[in-house]
Amino acid sequence: MATSMLRIPPPQELFRPLVVPERLLLGPGPSNVPPRILAASGRQLLGHLHPEVQQVMDDIKAGIQYAFQTQNRLTLAVSGTGHCAMEAALLNLLEQGDTALVGVNGVWGQRAADMSRRLGANVHELLKPPGEYFTLSEIEEVSAGRGAGRWARVSLGDSHLPLCFTQGLVQHKPSVLFITHGESSTGVLQSLEGLGDLCHRHGCLLLVDGVASVGGVPIFMDEQGIDALYAGAQKVLNAPPGSSPISFSERAREKMLRRKTKPRSFYLDMDWLAGYWCCYGERRSYHHTAPINNFFSLREGLAILAEMGLESSWERHRANCAKLCQGLRDLGLELFVKEEVARLPTITTIKVPEGYDWKEITAFIMDKHGIEIAGGLGPSEGKVLRIGLMGGNSTSGNVDRVLRALRDALGHCRRSKL
Ligand code: PMP
Numbered sequence: 257m258a259t260s261m262l263r264i265p266p267p268q269e270l271f272r273p274l275v276v277p278e279r280l281l282l283g284p285g286p287s288n289v290p291p292r293i294l295a296a297s298g299r300q301l302l303g304h305l306h307p308e309v310q311q312v313m314d315d316i317k318a319g320i321q322y323a324f325q326t327q328n329r330l331t332l333a334v335s336g337t338g339h340c341a342m343e344a345a346l347l348n349l350l351e352q353g354d355t356a357l358v359g360v361n362g363v364w365g366q367r368a369a370d371m372s373r374r375l376g377a378n379v380h381e382l383l384k385p386p387g388e389y390f391t392l393s394e395i396e397e398v399s400a401g402r403g404a405g406r407w408a409r410v411s412l413g414d415s416h417l418p419l420c421f422t423q424g425l426v427q428h429k430p431s432v433l434f435i436t437h438g439e440s441s442t443g444v445l446q447s448l449e450g451l452g453d454l455c456h457r458h459g460c461l462l463l464v465d466g467v468a469s470v471g472g473v474p475i476f477m478d479e480q481g482i483d484a485l486y487a488g489a490q491k492v493l494n495a496p497p498g499s500s501p502i503s504f505s506e507r508a509r510e511k512m513l514r515r516k517t518k519p520r521s522f523y524l525d526m527d528w529l530a531g532y533w534c535c536y537g538e539r540r541s542y543h544h545t546a547p548i549n550n551f552f553s554l555r556e557g558l559a560i561l562a563e564m565g566l567e568s569s570w571e572r573h574r575a576n577c578a579k580l581c582q583g584l585r586d587l588g589l590e591l592f593v594k595e596e597v598a599r600l601p602t603i604t605t606i607k608v609p610e611g612y613d614w615k616e617i618t619a620f621i622m623d624k625h626g627i628e629i630a631g632g633l634g635p636s637e638g639k640v641l642r643i644g645l646m647g648g649n650s651t652s653g654n655v656d657r658v659l660r661a662l663r664d665a666l667g668h669c670r671r672s673k674l
Pocket residue numbers: 284285337338339340342364436438439440441465466467468488497
């Protein structure tokens with residue numbers, strides 16, 4: 257074929273070699289991928305229905321059951337990132353006209369509320385200012401928040417905003433409650449104790465976002481009565497993003513079986529996915545072509561967690577977070593989450609120190625130290641800096657490195673006039 261027929265020439269950028277510098281990723285995710293997991297994703301492709309790949313999928317299921325502490329049969333990995341799992345959970349549990357109650361104390365609740373509205377659900381938001389968590393009684397009855405969902409546009413803790421009361425399970429009688437276990441935009445750890453029982457007493461399913469917490473913080477899906485839980489590959493599991501663990505309880509499955517309408521996505525329909533993942537022992541049926549190499553790396557991420565043991569992993573995250581928090585205080589920095597019990601061990605937030613521009617700090621640390629830390633997100637944007645220590649990145653050495661980089665940044669980035 258004559259090249260003159262081509263209106264678009266080959267892009268010159270693609271003739272240059274791929275550039276991927278070495279960086280230490282200590283933001284809220286992704287985390288660095290260790291060699292064993294990298295090697296797994298570089299293995300030769302196999303057919304997605306070959307027995308070896310089916311074995312990998314079975315291994316992943318078992319690994320997720322361990323990480324989530326669940327015996328749920330409807331356990332698998334969706335082919336997509338954390339948002340995909342969030343959407344899968346919501347769209348399989350909700351249909352037009354259902355009522356959802358969404359805990360909004362950061363960006364993930366905001367996004368879950370948005371997704372639920374797109375599904376035609378009646379959505380009620382339980383509001384708390386970023387940096388705070390929900391108590392059982394607030395979830396059951398009422399909770400107070402300032403600024404009623406407008407946090408993205410207002411300063412944190414603005415006292416001139418009206419104090420808004422939002423209502424809970426008693427008033428709204430939702431069929432699903434969404435809550436974020438590890439609120440990565442604010443660094444808050446939400447206690448789940450008693451929440452499953454509370455939801456079930458009110459005829460409601462409990463849906464938990466565990467993307468930033470699973471593997472690094474204790475969570476017991478069955479014991480805590482969680483009906484749907486999902487996680488991410490690129491945080492504590494140290495695998496590349498692209499597939500996300502998810503699991504549903506029998507109670508959740510029953511709700512899916514009672515649906516009057518089909519889920520609004522073919523790709524994320526749990527009935528199809530259950531068949532593809534052989535969750536109920538049936539013959540494996542083709543649904544889509546799984547991201548096979550991504551499954552290899554997810555399998556290895558789950559294997560490393562299993563070899564280390566959940567309890568050791570939780571302890572490692574706790575200890576390194578405690579060391580980081582102490583070091584941050586020693587530098588004169590202020591932790592954003594007031595109560596120690598409500599601090600997420602995987603992602604620590606500090607207030608942007610007065611007299612500094614957060615963007616200069618993150619850019620300086622990236623340029624001079626090759627370390628990624630992040631600013632805020634959504635309601636916490638411009639207010640906080642976020643430091644993630646997840647999976648293999650949660651080491652005492654990395655705590656020292658990031659503290660050294662921060663000390664250096666504090667010395668270099670102060671603005672004379674702000
Ligand atoms: N939920 C939480 C708590 C998260 O931290 C993230 C990722 N930052 C997500 C959901 C979305 O995950 P992803 O970016 O992989 O789509």
